[in-house]
Amino acid sequence: MPQPIPTLRWEGGVDGHLVLLDQTRLPNEVVELHCRTVEDVWQAIKRLAVRGAPAIGVAAAYGVCLSLNSSGSLPLAGRVGEGVRSGYPALSPLPSPPHQGEGTGGNNIEVVRLACDYLATSRPTAVNLFWALNRMRDVAACGLAPEQLPQALLVEARAIHAEDAAMCTAIGQHGADLLADLPVGTGILTHCNAGALATAGEGTALSVIFELARRGKRPHVWVDETRPLLQGARLTAWELTQRNIDCTLITDSMAAQVMRQGRVQAVITGADRIAANGDSANKIGTYSVAVLAHAHDVPFYIAAPSSTFDPSIATGDQIPIEQRLGDEITCGFGQRTAPEGVNVYNPAFDVTPARLIRAIITERGVIKPGADL
């Protein structure tokens, strides 16, 4: 059963807007979020209404389309200010874009460039964001007539969207082939959410699981709840339940225990950025799972599109790690669960070294450790 509302969709034509499934409201409410300005998209990415490296890339691409869209003439500078008031870093306000039809080509290119620069500040770790924005920049820079640019941007964003969905399908196929020898009823542990909600298709890690299910493997998924924001409990358990995949929710601290009990035959997670040497950044706690898998002789796999690779970065040490506000940990459940004023460390990601990764499953095929990435 597909999810009731797609993770993201573009509504309308060149003057349309982006509609997101607001993931902060799941699993209790299924609510759509309509983004009509670049800032709406920036905020949606920042506060994780849309999250997951591939989905962020697609959302940002559509966000760029909004920069030249008539509704983009809302007072942008003030909306940037909202971000500043929320405690996010100060940003140069965007210039108000020209009304549709009155812009010159040069102005439009500059507006698109600024929109890309701005959207790139929403989250620092997932490289797919920068990859998608670079594709949009390239469209703006390719010398189109001014009136053609809005349509060309939308075509490119739709292409990124469609490629993402196809990428998910291919990852599922390659991953299921890789794990073809696992017995029926095999236990697979995953961390965070690398499913349909993280992409424009069936997901990355979960796509492999969905494909194994279609092949009659009846996988049993151990779902790390994934503190602090509980993407495993809220999103992965929701997706799996909706599709009738057997799963059991555990706290992150129980992963070692279920591995020790022999209930886990493989771990699969997504990734937000993969350095040239294969070191992979993913949701905080992934490194912990990888160390535990290694200690229990359980293979650890990453499933991610090739857009997740960042060849400009030699090793994982150079991947920028987003630090988030401490109240995600101290007030995460709607009430305070730690004393006032306590110090909190809240990195959103950690880096799993390549030596702990058995293979990286991409849409182009499977990369084994030690292979040339």
Place this chain on the structure above:
Amino acid sequence: MPQPIPTLRWEGGVDGHLVLLDQTRLPNEVVELHCRTVEDVWQAIKRLAVRGAPAIGVAAAYGVCLSLNSSGSLPLAGRVGEGVRSGYPALSPLPSPPHQGEGTGGNNIEVVRLACDYLATSRPTAVNLFWALNRMRDVAACGLAPEQLPQALLVEARAIHAEDAAMCTAIGQHGADLLADLPVGTGILTHCNAGALATAGEGTALSVIFELARRGKRPHVWVDETRPLLQGARLTAWELTQRNIDCTLITDSMAAQVMRQGRVQAVITGADRIAANGDSANKIGTYSVAVLAHAHDVPFYIAAPSSTFDPSIATGDQIPIEQRLGDEITCGFGQRTAPEGVNVYNPAFDVTPARLIRAIITERGVIKPGADL
């Protein structure tokens, strides 16, 4: 600075009652809970108003005193029923105890025996509970005149209480001696709460940290929040903040990351039961921390009183592990954070094998691995 209200205290004389600091309300509220019947104590232990292996033992000992106390003549059977309605296993109702002064010695001994049997059903894993109850049984069985039994039970419970406080002090000394070579500002990670709130004194693991602080070592404590019930965030961070010990709260999934960063020089936790071979049961997630510590070459220590050792159990495989309701994970803090109907695995404890434990710090001294336990 001591905590504002002791973890537990007996108020009044032989006809008095037990007063607990209700730990389910921390850190937001400091509330006393007055236990006037055996069932009150059973419920307090079951729902973790009092928790921590040593504190449970002391609370249960005082609970036995209530069985012969005039206020113990409340309709006990009905109160046992409350537990059943709450979803806890059905228990044989306790007989109503005799009013003070009218009991015979034989009846009193039977009432005490039944109270001990009943309190022993509150939680299955911490052996200190059974150890304390056995001491109370021995008092009942030693042939005292009937009118002497209530006083003798209270004397024994007070002795268990006082010994527990002294035990904490001794563990702190031995542990600080063991870690004397660690530099000033050393990083120590702990999981769950093994502090003053878990004992009648300064704690076990935290007693070592408090003593290191008194010796000028300025430890920095990395506090695992400890899902699902957040004893680290709610209780350990509260205790450390109150005593001005530097600490940083992290999610359980970040322990590996801070170890990798070299910020942790030692891990110390408590234990709920230690098998003859040194395998140690403690709060779920402890095994995970021990595996991670081993992988990062960080020594992992347990601090626990000798009453935590259970020589009747050869290895950790035989330690009974309490399974708790799934809603501790899915609805932990007042709001639902997972889809309805999802399967949940929620063991309250796991077992760390002796090979991962560098040493066990007891009130009698430090036991090194491979030594005769």
